[in-house]
Amino acid sequence: MLAQGIQHRRRAPVQFVAEPPVPCVQERATLVAKLKAQQASLLLASDLTARFQNLQPPWGTWAGALISHFQAQTSPKLLFTCQPKAPPEILRRRRFIDRLTALRDAAETLDAQRFSEICESIDWKTRSSSELVRAIGLALKAGALMTARRMVGEGVSYHPEAADIRKYARILAPPELLRTDLPADTGPQADLAWFREHRATHRGQWVALRHGTLLAEGATLQEVLAKIGGAKAAKGLLLTRVR
Amino acid sequence: MMDLEFSGRTPYGYSGDPTGKVTIEVEIAGVRTTAVVDTAAPYMICEPEIAGQLSLSVSESIGATQLRTHLGVITGHLFRVPITLHASAGMSVELQATLFVPQPDQWVDNPSFLGFHGCLERIRLAIDPGADMFYFGVF
Numbered sequence: 001m002l003a004q005g006i007q008h009r010r011r012a013p014v015q016f017v018a019e020p021p022v023p024c025v026q027e028r029a030t031l032v033a034k035l036k037a038q039q040a041s042l043l044l045a046s047d048l049t050a051r052f053q054n055l056q057p058p059w060g061t062w063a064g065a066l067i068s069h070f071q072a073q074t075s076p077k078l079l080f081t082c083q084p085k086a087p088p089e090i091l092r093r094r095r096f097i098d099r100l101t102a103l104r105d106a107a108e109t110l111d112a113q114r115f116s117e118i119c120e121s122i123d124w125k126t127r128s129s130s131e132l133v134r135a136i137g138l139a140l141k142a143g144a145l146m147t148a149r150r151m152v153g154e155g156v157s158y159h160p161e162a163a164d165i166r167k168y169a170r171i172l173a174p175p176e177l178l179r180t181d182l183p184a185d186t187g188p189q190a191d192l193a194w195f196r197e198h199r200a201t202h203r204g205q206w207v208a209l210r211h212g213t214l215l216a217e218g219a220t221l222q223e224v225l226a227k228i229g230g231a232k233a234a235k236g237l238l239l240t241r242v243r
Numbered sequence: 244m245m246d247l248e249f250s251g252r253t254p255y256g257y258s259g260d261p262t263g264k265v266t267i268e269v270e271i272a273g274v275r276t277t278a279v280v281d282t283a284a285p286y287m288i289c290e291p292e293i294a295g296q297l298s299l300s301v302s303e304s305i306g307a308t309q310l311r312t313h314l315g316v317i318t319g320h321l322f323r324v325p326i327t328l329h330a331s332a333g334m335s336v337e338l339q340a341t342l343f344v345p346q347p348d349q350w351v352d353n354p355s356f357l358g359f360h361g362c363l364e365r366i367r368l369a370i371d372p373g374a375d376m377f378y379f380g381v382f
Contacts, residue, residue, distance in 0.1 A: 110311055140308045140321075145285045145360050171305050171323045175340040175365040178325055180250060180381050182335035187275075188268040189331040192254045206292075221292040231296055238268060239293065240277040243354060 103138050112144040124154045129162035187211050191238050202242040209238040249380035251330025256375045267377050270327035272297045284358030291347035319345040328379050
C-alpha cells in the first residue's frame with residue numbers, strides 16, 4: 001500500500017492510498033487532459049507528467065479522486081505537489097515499461113528513427129532475454145533492421161544461453177559468403193533469349209526452363225511441377241512466372 | 244578510372260516487365276528462379292509459391308514478423324538460407340542470407356526481390372545498362 005500526498009495552499013494534504021498498477025504514457029496524458037478539462041490550475045503539463053511518473057496509485061481511482069478534489073475547490077488556483085514513494089526498482093520498471101510502450105508506438109507508426117532513439121536510451125544489459133526478443137521483434141516491425149541487428153548483438157553478449165536470441169542472431173546476421181568458386185553457367189543467357197522471344201505469348205504462366213528450352217508451363221507452379229515429374233525433377237531448372 | 248574487381252556477371256531484364264525492373268536469375272536453397280534487384284528492400288523476399296518448394300520449417304524462422312513494402316505492411320517469416328547468384332561469365336557466388344517469406348494472401352502475383360541488407364550487402368555490385376549486365380563480386 002502506498003500513500004500519496006497532495007497539498008494545496010489552504011487545506012490539509014489529501015491522502016490517496018492505493019495499490020500500484022502500471023501507469024503508461026497514454027494514461028498519464030489522459031489524466032492530464034482530464035485535469036485540464038476540469039479547469040484546474042495545473043502545473044505545466046510537462047511538469048505534471050514528470051511528477052506523475054513517480055506516482056503509483058491505480059490511475060482510475062486516483063485520477064477520479066483528484067478530479068473530485070479539484071471540483072470541490074472554490075478557487076481554481078491550486079498548487080499541489082506529489083511525493084514519490086515508490087521503491088527505486090519499481091520506478092525503474094515503470095520507466096522501462098513506458099519506454100517499451102513508446103517503442104511499440106514507434107513500431108506501429110513505422111518510425112524507425114524514433115524507434116532507434118528510444119532503444120539507445122534503454123540499458124538492455126539489465127533486461128531479460130524475452131524483453132529483448134520482444135523489442136527486436138518491434139524493431140523489425142518498425143523497419144529498423146540495423147537497430148534490430150545491434151540489439152541482437154547485445155542480446156547474445158548478455159544472454160548467450162538464450163536459444164531465442166541465438167536464433168535471431170543466426171537469421172539476422174549479415175550475409176556470409178559460402179562459395180566464390182562456382183563455375184559460370186550459360187543457363188541465364190539462354191533463358192534470357194527464350195524470354196525475349198516468347199514472353200508475350202506466355203505472360204502470366206509459370207514455366208520451367210532448362211538452358212533456354214521450355215519444359216513445361218501452367219497456371220500454377222504446382223501444375224508445372226506435376227508436368228515435369230515433381231519437385232525433385234525440377235533440380236537445376238528455372239522456375240518462374242512470366243511477367 | 245577506378246579499378247574494381249567483379250567475379251561474375253549475368254544478364255538482366257528478361258522478365259520483360261514494362262517498369263524496367265532489373266531481374267536476374269538466382270538460386271534459393273536449391274530452387275532456381277528469378278528475382279528483382281532492389282537495394283531499397285531489406286532481405287531477400289521470396290514469393291510464396293517458390294518458398295513452398297524450399298522445405299522451410301516455420302519452427303526455424305523468426306515469425307511472424309512484418310515488413311514495410313510498396314504493397315504496405317506485409318506479414319511473413321524470416322529464414323536463413325543459401326542463395327546463389329549464377330554468373331553467365333566468371334564465377335558464381337553462394338552466400339548465406341536472410342530470406343523473408345510473405346504470407347501467400349499478402350503477396351499475390353508479386354515477384355521475388357533481392358534486397359540489400361541481409362542479402363546483397365556483402366556483394367560488390369554494378370549494373371551496366373549498355374549491355375544489360377549485372378556484375379557482382381566479393382570483397
